[in-house]
Amino acid sequence: MSITIAKSLDLKGLSCPLPIIKTAKAMKELAPGELLEAFATDPGSVPDFKAWAQSTGNPLVESSQEGAVFHFVLKKKEI
Amino acid sequence: MSINMIEKPPAAEAVPTIAEKTPEVAEKLVIFAWSGELDKIWPTLILATTGAAMGKETTIFFTFWGLFPLVKNQVRLTGENWMQKMLSMMNRGGDEHLKLSKMNFAGAGPAMMNHLAKDHHVASPHELMEVAKEMGVHLIPCQMTMDLLGLKREDLIDGLDEPAGATKALADAQGAITLFI
DSSP states (O other), rough: OOOOOEEEEETTTTTHHHHHHHHHHHTTTTTOEEEEEEEEEEHHHHHHHHHHHHHHHHHHHHHEEEETTEEEEEEEOOO | OOGGGSSSOOOOSSOOOTTOOOOOSSSSEEEEEEOOOOOHHHHHHHHHHHHHTOOEEEEEEEEEGGGGGGGGGTTTOOOHHHHHHHHHSSSOOOSSSSOOOOOGGHHHHHHHHHHHHHTTTTOHHHHHHHHHTTTOOEEEEHHHHHHTTTTGGGGSSSOOOOBBHHHHHHHHHHTTOOOOH
8 A cells, every 4th residue: 555645845945944834834735644745954854843743743754864855744633 | 427438539540640741732822022133033933933833823022122123114214203213213124124133233244144044045034024924923013112112003014913012912921832032
């Protein structure tokens, strides 16, 4: 079974707070259970995505790094 | 009454210890923006937009020097009497005319800072102010300081909440994360 990503965000080059702001906006449009992926280059986004996921209750399914690019997958929480 | 009728207290494990309690998450963020300088307004707007992105009901209460960044960029002179006019001459309003609290160097410091921000793709205070409005951050100007400094509603940017006083600010701050910047 493959995982389908409902939305993909390119946040490369952006600095705090824009990656989280753009992610929060995009997450609003997702249906519960849908996945959003984001690519960022700001190293600060690693702890920020983790903290955002924890405080909003939307699980961070993946947080990985390839070269200078960070890859995040968030799942929209069930209501 | 015999002693065996005294009920035992409820089981001890029902009372959670501090360590077991889940930390309470504040649903609100209230920032008192007292300083109107670039290096204070910038983090104020970064924190406010982030708070809104985290789903918190976010309010910035602008007071004293913090009001000047709310003046429209094209408004050069504010105030009704010579003292208020002098104040606005010395301290031009608008989120594109902010000074640094240190290393201002007659405007060279902010120019360099804005240049660096552009290079590093950091959103400017002006852009963040627009994002804040778009995200529903409440931007409340302090009525008393507006009167004191001679700032009229039409001198200030659109999209602000109704001017209010300290009571409204403190009422909003109940149960919120509060910051004074």
